[in-house]
Amino acid sequence: MSGKRRIPALLAVLALLLLPLAGNASAASGPGVTLSESQAGTGGSITVSGGGWRPHALLMVLICGRATPSRGVIGGTNSCANADGRAVTTDAKGGFSKKLPVAEPPVPCPCVVHVATVTGAKADADAVFEVAGHPVRPLPAEPSGGTLSLLSDTRLAGADGLLTWFGAPPSRTLVFTVGNVGSSAIKDPVFQVGAAHGVFAPQWDDQHWRGTLAPGKKARIELPVELAAGAHGDYTVSLKYGGEVLAEQPWGVGRPWGVTLFWLLLCVVVPAALFRAGMAVVDRIRPRLPRRAGGGRRLRPRRAASALRLPGSRPPRNPPTPTPTPTPTLPWFTPDSHPGAAGRLSAPHDDRPTSPTTPTRKGPP
Structure with missing residues (x-):
């Protein structure tokens, strides 16, 4: 019987000896x-x-x-x-x-x-x-007795405006409710708010809340959160107090499409303006056509009728012969005395002058 009693005692001693080793192993993990x-x-x-x-x-x-x-x-x-x-x-x-x-x-x-x-x-x-060689200063006193506890889920209040659509910094308000579950009041607590994007760690920023929270009381706290200009994508807003993360809230930030639209318009307007400016310069330096005596510009000679034909059309086989314009004849010229009939044969006539008393000779002499 004595041997059976010694076994539990040895096991208890071994457990007491191995307990510190187990604690060290868990700490080392x-x-x-x-x-x-x-x-x-x-x-x-x-x-x-x-x-x-x-x-x-x-x-x-x-x-x-x-x-x-x-x-x-x-x-x-x-x-x-x-x-x-x-x-x-x-x-x-x-x-x-x-x-x-x-x-x-x-x-x-x-x-x-x-x-x-x-x-x-x-x-x-x-x-x-x-x-x-770096200066050393004591840390601010840590609040004693008071303990903050998160009582409600956090949320991000606010919406994006027109300027955010054009690249302005997105901003929200982190709203949450905390209570003092300690035995003493907490005065002017300092929270840390950080925003993380993707796989990057959050950048913490101190946010001071002015007020005193008595034991057993609760308060609704609103803290501003602002990202960099042009930020977009999936972000995570974290709240920390006393080195402990109290809550995390996702935040999906839309892309600032106004900036993209601005660059597209810039790529269209600038080339168009340069083209018009270049055309204005070309219009000023190009040579001018000489003007007529009447003040109008000299018209370009018309092209031949054959150049005005439509492509594929055939020219006429027997073009019409132009009709000559008749020469006008003065009324005091006869056909025989017309200037154009100088070489023609005509009947002889007497060129001697006649008088009113000289009779006109008729027939052969």
Whole structure:
């Protein structure tokens, strides 16, 4: 009997000994980040390694200010040195190693090396890092006691206007209701609103809500959301508070067809205007036809009648002979004395002058 009692006792001892190992294994299964150095100056570089990430995931590695591993990056990527960030893809086991140049973030430290997924399920991890020579300021006090909880589904209010159809920035209003489920009041909470397009991570923007939310009370909050000019496609608007994503709302933005119509009209109007301007210049520089004495322009000679015939028509075989126009005859000319009959034969006649007293001779003398 004593041996049977010892077996459960040994099993209990083994379970207690293996419990910490199981906890370490579960902790190691989550995403983690390690640094080759905890401090470095601008111009140097460090090696960032990690494990426990999703296999073949695309990650973004950044140095961010105003951040701690417990509170995350206050202000989102606006607090990070984005220009000197690096992208890396995890291997089949979810590990990675990347060399990162040291750069100063745009806000004071405390600083971290922030690693976050770009595509797929969201995951991130931070490792404490000190940028030598960069100013350090304490973080704003974290509200104690008050806890916000989302009470209703978020929605995007508003519609696109005529200017949006021509490329103006699309804008909406994110409407949601939150309640204070904590034991103390929350004054002037700061929300983070981000819009992500496709596979890219959202760009977070701080949105301040002015007011005090007492314990057990709720409030309807409206926050503006605006995209870049000419944005179109499928977007996802995310709401974050205290480093936790509260809600996500899809947003389908239409294409600004007015811009396309403008370019099409520009491609038609500009060539037409250039053509008319060129024709006006040609009309001014081309030579003018000489004018007649009467002031009119000299007409071009008419083409021959044969050139005016229709193609395929046959010319007449026996063209009509033009009828000569008769020469007019003056009334005091006889046919024999006509100027045109000078060479003709005529009867002799007496050219001697006659007088009124001289009788006219008749017949032969």
